[in-house]
Amino acid sequence: MDNISPAHEASCSTGPAESTATGHTSAELSATDLETQQFNTVCEILRRNNNDPARLIPILQQIQKEYRYLPEEVLTFIATPLRLRPAQVFGVATFYSHFALKPHGKYTIRLCDGTACHVRRSTGILNALYERLNVDEERKTTSDQLFTVETVSCLGACGLAPVMLVNEKVYGQVTPEKALEIVEEIIVKEKQA
Amino acid sequence: MDNHPTLTLNGRTVSIRGERNLLEVARQAGIDIPTFCYHSELSIYGACRLCLVDIEGRGIVASCSVAPEPGMVVRTHTEEIRELRRISLELLLANHEQSCTTCAASRSCRLQTLCRRLGVEKVRFHRTQKERPVDHSSVSLVRDPNKCILCGDCVRACTEIQNVGAIDFIHRGAETTVGPAFGKNLAEGECVNCGLCATVCPTGALTPKPEIDAVWRDLNDPQKTVVVQVAPAVRVGIGEAFGLEPGSIETGRLVAALKALGFDQVYDTSFAADLTVIEEATEFLQRKAAGERLPQFTSCCPSWVKFAEQFCPEVLPNLSTCRSPQQMFGALARVTLPETLGIDPENLVIVSVMPCTAKKYEAKLPKFQTGGRPDVDHVLTTQELAVMIEEAGLQFRQLEPQSMDMPLGFKTGAGVIFGASGGVTEAVLRFAVEKVTGVRLSRIDFDEVRGEGSVREATISAGNTTLKLAMVHGLRNAHDLADKVARGECDYDLIEVMACPGGCIGGAGQPVPKELQTRAQRTSGLYQADKGLQLHKPQENHLVAHCYQTCLGDVGGHRAHELLHTTHQNRRRINSRGLTVLGQDNNSDKLKVTVCLGTGCFLRGSHSLLNALTERIQQHGLKDRVQVSATFCFEACDRGPNVRMGETSLFRCTLDSAWDAILKELEATPVA
Incomplete structure (x- = not known):
């Protein structure tokens, strides 16, 4: 997140998940609202997947859609409700080349x-x-x-x-x-x- | 002949007696099929492809992954299988750093053993892997990815037995390594230093971190007086390094070896274990009488303590406040030995020999220091001591047994059985039952609490009191029990926890066991050693009693608390950055509010608190003045949910209390 410049944050549209989380549309969002909205989206993703550790891969896919990569702190965060260890989540995230651990461009x-x-x-x-x-x-x-x-x-x-x-x-x-x-x-x- | 179904193994008829796979059947029949990744105590993985066998009609399969069936015709070393095994080994060796002569695991390396056994004489392939950095960050273990053969034994041991999950496979294909999350090093993650990974590692990819050089330096310094304490489990493990039977009691030769190495005084950690029992049992009886903070968990295993600090914050108040015998010994020795030995305290060096890698970590904790110096200067494992004995050229088997030095070398059997699972409980009973009934205890052995099972329970009556006890080893089992305790689902009085299988005798610092029954033999050695002593109850240790009179004061009293007890702190699981949730920018004048989303706080609803707080801040248009972030632990999990506001910590935080605090804080700061 730290690396995303405000100009792109504001227009970053990543599917329906984010607007359902906060009720705002992307256009209304100011730069600093993005992180709140992203965090809420992560929570919503977890909720939608019932905190089910077996659904780790779809959860990671949805998170990547939101952030365009898998930030370390988000992976650490989701490990707790999924009853997994960060090393396990990291193991899955690094196994598939589709998952990015560094910020991707738009x-x-x-x-x-x-x-x-x-x-x-x-x-x-x-x-x-x-x-x-x-x-x-x-x-x-x-x-x-x-x-x-x-x-x-x-x-x-x-x-x-x-x-x-x-x-x-x-x-x-x-x-x-x-x-x-x-x-x-x-x-x-x-x-x- | 029995009625078991049979199969044909290399032309012989062999019974199937409920073994879970062909590999076990072969072992029962006296054929040791080579394998790296098969451990009977771990899940079946089938990765190393060495345990191949030929089943008629089915072809070549991995014997660890095939259930035995009646009538099977199995061959274990056909030409084809021999060839396949050798190629597998050659391929493993191609990328394996072959620094065997200088490798710490040289004496127990299974890769070496199997290459010798299977006649691999040449490696035809070149190394393609780049050199990877060796992780020296941990005080207990060294992780060298260049020696890893990716059998996954460590990953499964860490997850399945210990439920720590500090390491896992990362990346894939040729890039695969085993390591902690996010490429961090071992010291930054959840590792509890138990070293089970090093015990199961077939190569030198994970090894105990040696402190041998530092000990030699002190031994060779004429100014220093070097004393050593020896843990109970060491005496029944050290012999294995010199070809003796597991479990043979080598106390006498051990002392002789230590003296010959140059240690000035040789003492027994069992003395401190006697002391531990008295303190811990007294604490237990007080809690039992008051009916509070029960069940009491033991606190002598540093891996368990760190595990509880990270994963079970809700039962931390239930942990005994007693230090482990190693640290009780250290504190007491620091205070009393300079006078006893007539030396300058500066020149006293305290070394311990432990079956354990976590003791290295424990000895380095800041809370176990006196005047800025660790109570225990160096911790050697049994393995390291064996190396020192060899280096000095001592013929261990020919040494004339010697006895420990007084006063800290005197012990009862209670302090000796500490090294086996169930031993601490039994020692506590030997003290507590006598204390509760006020009648001299004639029965010494509590067979009810002995055994090999990883979760055991026993009920003991003492007069009108009934004591419900549980003994567990393996931290997954401990975690399960701790969860039950937290949910109020069990009514034990005392729970003994040992991280290592079988207790300290199965510690990662011990010589690597060659057979499964090694642990049972060591355990039986400890109980034998107990029988061989004249005294069995800690309260009969007159030198411990003397110690109370001259130094410690009352049992559980003020001075005893200073030297023998400690506090347990919540500990952050992973060193990871926080997550900004609202109002991130570089404006340093903003009020910084951080909500903990670590396990403990998460379970107490910190997540909803964070969401509600963020929403309210936005509603009131304060997001220009407040920045909200989430973090993963403030190390105050017992008082969660935790919120930090600037420099202030809010414990048991609610939306309203957080909101009030924010408003107050903002009122105090003028708008820029």
């Missing part, structure tokens, strides 16, 4: 680097993204918290290779130029917002 770009995409030169796209956004394999998220660039091993759309995923949206037959276009579009849209 837009997560998942570039496929599976066999089909790789032979169709996904590496060039990756390098173009790295260069444009000033990120790399270690530091995956831009300093303005707008983008996170990751590679995945297969998106199951090899016919469209190379494939790129921006949040939930799939782009096929991507070229470095096309990838940069998509990124520029988002940057412009965010500036206007």
Whole structure:
């Protein structure tokens, strides 16, 4: 949370969970209300899942939707009502590559680097993204918290290779130029917002 | 021939007698199938793939995970199986840091043993794993991920037997390691230092932290007078390091070895255990008479105390306030020995030899210091002492037995049986029953409280009083009982808790047991040692009585309390940042309100309190002046829900009391 700049907090929309928690819509929220609302959402997520430790994975997914990653203090917090130890929660959170333990940007770009995409030169796209956004394999998220660039091993759309995923949206037959276009579009849209 | 169903094992007919898997059947038949991850006391994991067997018609399977069936035809060392096992070992060795000659676990390493047994002569694969940092943070244990083979024994022991869950598997695939939450080190988490993980670890990935060098330094310093106390369980464990039978009573040779190493005086922790019994039983009888803070939990196991401080804050008042025998000894020795030995207090070094890794942690607690110096300077485990004896070249088996030094080496059998599960209870009974009835107790043995079960209970009549007792080992069992106590569901008077299986004799500092029955043999050794002594009741220890006359005053009196008792504090489980819930910014003028969401406070409704408080602050438009956050423990769990406001702590906080305090605080501070 500490790392999210106010501009993004205010517009961060992450599904229906948050508005049911406080009765506010995202637009009405001021910057500092976000943490209250996020915390309430976590509580609501726990309640909806009956504090059931067997539902840890869906709980983590829902929390990640809210925070865009799994903050350590939230994992520590949920361990108690779930009757789990923080080490167990952390173990599950680190097992699945889908879970992020560092803050993700508002837009997560998942570039496929599976066999089909790789032979169709996904590496060039990756390098173009790295260069444009000033990120790399270690530091995956831009300093303005707008983008996170990751590679995945297969998106199951090899016919469209190379494939790129921006949040939930799939782009096929991507070229470095096309990838940069998509990124520029988002940057412009965010500036206007 | 019996009527049990049978199967064929390597061409032999073998009975199935209710064993839960083929591996156990083979063991019963005298075949020790190699394994890393199978422990009969833990759940079955099936990860190491060494216990492979060939079942006719089924092929090769892991014998730990297959239930025996009548008529099965099983072979345990076919060519194919031999090859598979060797490859598994080779692959494990590829990434295993092979610093075997300098490894602390060298004498008990199962990886070494199995490589030797299975004839692995060469490792064809290169190491692909990067060197990982070794965790030296804990005062009790060293965690070296480079030696871990991911069998998961430690994870299951920590969770299943101790219910601590301080470590788990993190990451996956080639990145997998075993470690505490959030990549923290052991000292920052919930670890209670019991060392069960080190006992079950087949390699040197988890080992007791040695203090040998510090002890040698003091022994070799001519200015220092180094005295040592030896815990009861050590005498029945040390022999195993020198090829003697488990449970053989080696008190005499132990003393001789310690003297030969250069210790000036050799004393017995059992002396302090006698003292502990008198204090603890007196405390118990007072509580029983007053009918308060019952059941009384014992407090001599430092792992249990830390566990209760972290996980069972509601029963902390029920814990005996007595220090453990090690710390009673330390405090008493610090005060009396300089005069007894005619030495400068500065030059007195107090060492203990313990079967336990948690005693290292206990000795370093700030509350057990006198004048800024720990009452016990160094704690050695039985294993470490064995290493020192070997280093000095002493032929342990040839040593001429010697006796302990007086006065702190004198003990009764009550102080000796302390080392076995049920022993503390029995020692307390030997004192308490006589005290309650006022009649000399002719019966010494209380067989009712002895046994191996991990949860046992007994009822003993003493005159008109009936005492309901429970003895548990394993902290999961203790936690269950503590929960029942907190819910008012059980009516025990006294609950003895030992973290380690079988009590201190099964401690992590002892030589690693080779067989399951080792613990029972050590226990029986302790009861034998009790029989071999002339006195069995702590109240018969005239040197303890003398100690009260000259130094301690009355039993349970003021001076005794100063030296022999302590307080237990709530302890934060994990070192983790808090969570800001409302009004976070960098404005330092804001009133900072922090609500605890740790286990104790959570159960007392701190969560709803936090929500209600946040809502009210928002309703009154005060979020510009107040910042609300959640934290995970103020270490005052008995008075929860806890709220901190600036520098002030509010205990048993309600919405109204918190709100009043906030308004008051805001009135006092002018708006900026």
